[in-house]
Amino acid sequence: MSRPRLTISTFGDITIRVTPSGRFEARTRYRDWDGQTRQVQATGDTARAAERSLKSKLTTRYLQQPTNTSLTPDSSFEDLATYWLEDIDMENRISRTTRNLYERNMRTLVLPVFRSLTLREIGVRNLSR
Structure with a gap:
């Protein structure tokens, strides 16, 4: 056991x-x-x-531990994307060009699909689709 x-x-x-x-x-x-x-x-x-x-x-x-406790299961995916990009900015480990590419891909490819979902609603089925 x-x-x-x-x-x-x-x-x-x-x-x-x-x-x-x-x-x-x-x-x-x-x-x-x-x-x-x-x-x-x-x-x-x-x-x-x-x-x-x-x-x-x-x-x-x-x-x-991370100090941002504003994200909850009921937060929107857009809030998570914003938090992620801010975290990338704070770490300052990647080039500005790469960071801008990440933001563009998030805005044009990912957010249109997940924008209206909360973190609680994003599951394996939604991600696979």
């Missing part, structure tokens, strides 16, 4: 081991905002110090 899935922003059992250098390492699994479970670890001079360090690290992980 598989282990139960962690709730988002929670962690599993903490394990502590002694590293070859003599320091203590505390580890746990943490389920991030994106649904992925990741290994998180911290070290300390004592087992308790390593555990405290790990818990401190875990309390700040929620700060890494």
